[in-house]
Amino acid sequence: MQALSALKELQAQRQQLQGRRQSSAQNHYDTGLKALSKAIESNFRDKAALAQALESWMEAMRNNRRDPEPCSGLGYIFLLLGDTRMAIRYFQAALAIDPQHADSCRWLDHIQSQVSTQPAKPVQSRPSTTASFSDDPEVELQQVEEELFQLLKQWMEQPMPAPGKAMHPTIVKDQQFLTETCMRIQAQLKRLEEDLDTGQVQHRLLALETLERRYQGHLKRSELFMAMETEMAEELAKVKAHLDALESGLPGPSPADIEIFLDQCDRFADQQDEWDQQGYAILALESTYQKLVQELEKLQDRLDEL
Structure with missing residues (x-):
């Protein structure tokens, strides 16, 4: 029937669009990998290469939100930059897509093991909306x-x-x-x-x-x-x-x-x-x-x- 044909055409159009986005995402992901390799070769002194990897994987993530790899890659970069909080966010985002994602599981376990071997620090919360200040x-x-x-x-x-x-x-x-x-x-x-x-x-x-x-x-x-x-x-x-x-x-x-x-x-x-x-x-x-x-x-x- 005509209705079924229209429905299948609609599905085909969406699949075609998703295919183009996935192809674009893969290109950005590959660019990020090359940039990260360049940063590694420089012993991470090449900050421009790290920035390029970060930007490329952000774009890859925006173009294909079903792929855990860009999220995991971003988590790794933030870990290199010393921002553990952001690293955890992106590793968890990767696991939300694929709960069995090996790299993200391994890195989160690594972060947890590092935390457990360090002295506990007071938990920092957001500043209160009624915070007190100096009289000066x-x-x-x-x-x-x-x-x-x-x-x-x-x-x-x-x-x-x-x-x-x-x-x-x-x-x-x-x-x-x-x-x-x-x-x-x-x-x-x-x-x-x-x-x-x-x-x-x-x-x-x-x-x-x-x-x-x-x-x-x-x-x-x-x-x-x-x-x-x-x-x-x-x-x-x-x-x-x-x-x-x-x-x-x-x-x-x-x-x-x-x-x-x-x-x-x-x-x-x-x-x-x-x-x-x-x-x-x-x-x-x-x-x-x-x-x-x-x-x-x-x-x-x-x-x-x-």
Whole structure:
């Protein structure tokens, strides 16, 4: 039938697009490997080569979020740079894709063994949004400047949590923390500017406020992801209900109903492709989408048999 043909054409188009992205990702990954080899040959004195490897593997990860290798490679580079926290993040990201990924498991075990042989250090948490400061205005301004420096370093280095149901509570918490921190520092600087020049610190605050606005946008995007997750789940339930009805000998959906399902699948696919091109991780959305398409194909095949 025409509807089934349209569905298969839609699937073919998505597979073709994914194939192009995977090819691009592989090219970037190979470039990163060559750059890392160059850095190793220089005994890691060639910082430009390390930067090239970092940039290439970031791009490879953006183009193919199902491949654990770029994530693991990024973890290794951050480990070389002495940033264990970021290294752990990327090794864990690789394991989220492939829980059996050997290199990532080995490096995480290595990091854990190093930590267990060192004296315990106090756990560092984020600065409180109600942090206390010196009564001396000049000292307080220096403290605010240092706090902003540390905040920007921490938040600009770490990747944003993936939008969608799984990480949405974390995004809400992060965005709330940034908003409250910006408001508190704004109030401090407004009070301090009566006696001191706060211009340089204001510039750093502006950077944090820009980051906070990015998180606001990210929060809205996460809400859109959750809305699509809900919509696709509802469409999947409708398709399964039609399949159950057919098994019970009841009438199946009309051709018009099938067309509506196809239009919805088309809309879901287009929106996911757009988000994927913007660099968002859409793996959770794609998983539900594939289930919907598979069940719709079953329904169409069952109707063809009648």
